[in-house]
Amino acid sequence: MSSIQSTENERQTAMRNWLAGISTPSLHLDTIRRASEDASFRSYYRVDAADGQTYIVMDAPPPMESVQRFANVADIFGKVGLTVPQVLAADNESGFLLLTDLGTTTYFHVLNNDSAHKLYMDAIDSLILLQTQSQPDVLPEYDRALLLKELMIFPEWYIGKHLGVTLTAExxxxxxxxxxxxxxxNLAQPQVFVHRDYHSRNLMLLDKGNPGVLDFQDAVYGPITYDLVGLLRDAYVQWDEEMVLDWAIRYWEKAKRAGLPVSADVDSFYRDFEFMGLQRHLKILGIFARLYHRDGKDAFLADMPLVMEYVRKTAQRYNVLIPLLRLLDVLEDKKPQVGYTF
Structure with a gap:
């Protein structure tokens, strides 16, 4: 048995022992099954209960993850009025949470040309609700050090590791x-609560209180356009530029009416949106490369071309960003060719 399998078995045993000590709800431990995985060290399980409901168990092994962070942000976002999982029981030391279940239907699974507008309007309304309740000194600041740290993932992991290129000094x-x-x-933009991964795989379709919001434990206080660009320029779902522009303008209009400090003119707002998106997408390219090379998760390689398309389209629209486009043209010759055999 490998050390990874051994660790997984130990976590499973510890999780079951912890759940066995919970009296309400009364859980059927023989029904525990994998619910989902994400790009972190966290794992999620679904379990049936005597009350006819299903519940979610989060396994977030310390020191890599913190269930306390999740619980804190769940409390903040829940009080704001977002639909988030409720924490029913916690073992902070071991890294387990028992949560209410927001179902199995993500936006990603139901988005199409017919459903998208209504779903995105719901998501935008929830985002504005979150932003209007923002306060400083509640969540960590999305400061220059963190924004730069994220950007540096791109040269380290995408250029250096994935492409195998060492950049010249120039x-x-x-x-x-x-x-x-x-x-x-990014740093000149007004600051609000930022979910930080507000996209189709973390939004759940609900009959009431749509959308359900997941994966918010890394929330910060930062640039106002960050979550909107995560939603509309999703690494996993692509829409026509005209549709993205329309939704972005609708957000801008709603945000102004709600009293949020977005740019007074839509052109400046959209420039902020694009520059924030470029920061996010460069980071994502680096993260996807890191997930593959460090963690052995190759599923994200298929999403790299879309993210690179976002990067290139934005870079070519602004003179100050053209050097990035020229660099990408040079690096393109070094790009590894990934072949698939069926």
Whole structure:
């Protein structure tokens, strides 16, 4: 048995022992099954109960993960009025949570040309609700150090590890200038509560209180366009530019009416949206490369082309970002060719 399998078995045993000590709800431990996995060290399980409901068990092994962080943000977001899982029981030391179940239907599974507008309007309304209740000093600040740390995942993991390229001093200086332009924009934006992964795989379709919101434990206080660009320029779902622009403008109009401090003119707002999106997508390319090379998770390789398309389209629209486009053109020759055999 490998050490990974041994650790998994130990976690399963510890989780079952903990659940066995919970009296309400009365859980049928023989029904525990995998619910989902994500790009972190967390795992999720679904379990039936005597009350006819299903519940979710989060396994978040310390020190890599913190269930306390999840519980804290769940409390903040729940009080704001978002539909989030309720924490029913917690073992902070071992890293287990028992949560209410928001179902199995993600936005990702039901989005199409007919359903998208209504679903995105619901998601935008929830986002504005969250943002209007924002307060400083409640969540960690999405500061320059964190934004830059995220950007640096791109040269380290996508360029260095995935492409196997070492940048020259000149190329590094050029990329740094682009990063500085992005950071200057991002840090100048008004600050609000930021979910940080507000996209189709973390939004659940619900009959009441739509959408259900998951995976919020990394929430911060940061740039106002961050979650909107995560929603509309989703790494897993692509929409026509015209549709994205329409939804972004609808958000901008709603945000202004709600008293949020978005840019007074829509062109400036959309520039903020695009610069924030570029920061996010460069980070995502690096993270997807890291998930593959470090963690052996290859499923995200298939999503890289869409994310790179977002990067290129944004970079070509702004003079200050053109050096990034030129660098990508040079790197394209070094891109590994991934072949599939069926």
């Amino acid at each position: 190329q590094t200086a050029s990329l740094d200038k682009v990063f500085e332009a992005l950071l200057a924009n």
